Amino acid sequence: MINLFKYSFALWLAFSTLLAFSFEVESVPGEYVVKLKDGASLTSLQQFAEVQEVKAIPTRFGQFAKIKMDSQFSEKSVSLLAKSAEIEYMEPNYIYRILGFEEKDYRPLKNLLAGRENSHRPVDPRFGELWGLENTGENDRGNALAGEDINALQAWPLTMGSSAIKIAVIDTGIDYHHNDLHANLWVNEDELNGTPGVDDDGNGVIDDIYGARFIGGVASGDPMDGNGHGTHCAGTIGAVHNEIGVAGVMKDVEMVAVKFLSDSGSGSLDDALSAINYALDLEVDIMSNSWGGGGFSQALFDAISAANEAGIVFVAAAGNSSSNNDVRPMYPATYQVDNVISVAAHHSGGALASFSCFGPNTVHVAAPGQNILSTVQNNGYRSFSGTSMATPHVAGVVGLLLSTEPELSPLEIRDRLIRTSVESDFLASRIVSGGRVDAYRALTNERNVRELPHPDAWQELILDEPFDMTNYAPNMDEVLNVSLPEGAAFVEFHFDEFNTEANYDYFQVLTEDGRVLWTLSGINHGYTSPAIRVEGNIQLRFVSDHSVERSGFIIESIRVNDTIVVD
Numbered sequence: 345m346i347n348l349f350k351y352s353f354a355l356w357l358a359f360s361t362l363l364a365f366s367f368e369v370e371s372v373p374g375e376y377v378v379k380l381k382d383g384a385s386l387t388s389l390q391q392f393a394e395v396q397e398v399k400a401i402p403t404r405f406g407q408f409a410k411i412k413m414d415s416q417f418s419e420k421s422v423s424l425l426a427k428s429a430e431i432e433y434m435e436p437n438y439i440y441r442i443l444g445f446e447e448k449d450y451r452p453l454k455n456l457l458a459g460r461e462n463s464h465r466p467v468d469p470r471f472g473e474l475w476g477l478e479n480t481g482e483n484d485r486g487n488a489l490a491g492e493d494i495n496a497l498q499a500w501p502l503t504m505g506s507s508a509i510k511i512a513v514i515d516t517g518i519d520y521h522h523n524d525l526h527a528n529l530w531v532n533e534d535e536l537n538g539t540p541g542v543d544d545d546g547n548g549v550i551d552d553i554y555g556a557r558f559i560g561g562v563a564s565g566d567p568m569d570g571n572g573h574g575t576h577c578a579g580t581i582g583a584v585h586n587e588i589g590v591a592g593v594m595k596d597v598e599m600v601a602v603k604f605l606s607d608s609g610s611g612s613l614d615d616a617l618s619a620i621n622y623a624l625d626l627e628v629d630i631m632s633n634s635w636g637g638g639g640f641s642q643a644l645f646d647a648i649s650a651a652n653e654a655g656i657v658f659v660a661a662a663g664n665s666s667s668n669n670d671v672r673p674m675y676p677a678t679y680q681v682d683n684v685i686s687v688a689a690h691h692s693g694g695a696l697a698s699f700s701c702f703g704p705n706t707v708h709v710a711a712p713g714q715n716i717l718s719t720v721q722n723n724g725y726r727s728f729s730g731t732s733m734a735t736p737h738v739a740g741v742v743g744l745l746l747s748t749e750p751e752l753s754p755l756e757i758r759d760r761l762i763r764t765s766v767e768s769d770f771l772a773s774r775i776v777s778g779g780r781v782d783a784y785r786a787l788t789n790e791r792n793v794r795e796l797p798h799p800d801a802w803q804e805l806i807l808d809e810p811f812d813m814t815n816y817a818p819n820m821d822e823v824l825n826v827s828l829p830e831g832a833a834f835v836e837f838h839f840d841e842f843n844t845e846a847n848y849d850y851f852q853v854l855t856e857d858g859r860v861l862w863t864l865s866g867i868n869h870g871y872t873s874p875a876i877r878v879e880g881n882i883q884l885r886f887v888s889d890h891s892v893e894r895s896g897f898i899i900e901s902i903r904v905n906d907t908i909v910v911d
Contacts, residue, residue: 369639371436380407384430394421403621405650410614438638442573442609443661444732464500466591476712488692499783505594506747511630512623515574517567517603519721520554524589528582530598555601558618570607572720579719580736593740620647632739633660634732652683659739661731662701669703670863683754689713689734695770702774711737763791797834798907813896820888834875834905842868843895849888
């Protein structure tokens, strides 16, 4: 398991001021999240003079705590604390934010599809505006193309979901009074029928009837949404098919409101851990996560890994900064855990939305995410854009799939969505699938043909000279030309240690004419790349910026495969 701070905490301390201004990285000043070793005591951490407060973060995936330093704390004191015999690792209390924004110039197109014949088309009066579910080429502004949607109407005769599927919407909460959502919300019967002000089910949260709220390290049973973002995501997943407003991807579902993002749209790592732990305890099937930010967090990685071990799919927004997540990771979408499905946004014309992050190796699928109409608080409806809006489309499709094939593992589900996506020239080479999610194809397992390496045909190729970037210098741009054996179809790289400044220093594999095939950045230990398809010789390239240098990596040999298997 990757452990960022075990290997590089000292470096992080030395450059903490610089990292505060790095891409997408924010943290709560003076606050840290620690994972304690087995049997360690919280009280032992209070011996440090500059520790103001230590607060436990109960989870089923380890003993965590939030530490708050006093206003006079120093980097030296943090360094000493991190080296405590009680602590397994320590990291900043990162900040995360919603990944959606309101479309101010949205123009309603009410009842545009009224009267069209289809027994499974919802009668909700604003269904005609939901181009993400049925794109006619006329129900969105701009260059909309008919059919660039998730193909819901063809999927629904197979299934419209199931109330046995439980989806945690981990966000700003949900307006649980909304007339278009209420019937599809999970209800905690023990608390609903229990005594007000009493933790009737003994889960540590009082009166959590529709879900829970974790803000500022305090748990409560009221996940009411004062922002609108979480309610919007919930509407895309499961707005009730009920002659009111809009309709969700799933007609039948149980959505759990798990609020860790405040009404201003931001939240912290410690509360994210509590939110995920709450959803784990409820044994949800899917976690829908339309938020991101921070840096690499081992604690959040551990939480998502625990969800994976529990068989829970973790759908995550790829981000809205128009950047390549292969090079500049967005968390949590870029964590390399089998249950993570990273989602980009496409517009109604089928192309990647201008704001959407992408990543040929790290962003898995695309879904409708621009100008998406859905529910907001106070029985309202508004149009939002962002990978936040694409994410619940995918969560809903996963819910449909689990309604018919509940035995599928998270990795099998991710592979199914990738392999059944509708391939598109608009999305080719931008994301893993090269296409948009299609609910019908996912349900029927209509898979795209792909080329794979034969597992028994790998051979080691010793390089004429090592590509040695250990203890690299700033401002490097090094290239090594590599001649491959005739007929080579795939290459693969293994790194015992790979340690570069995430987002800024990176290794690439390129074609002879300079086209990028694969990129790696950050910290990886015992890591093997995916099989990279090649045609002809390749170049290895390493680029570093002017600032932080790390221990780097060395490549002395690569694996080569000349046998293609069509799957």
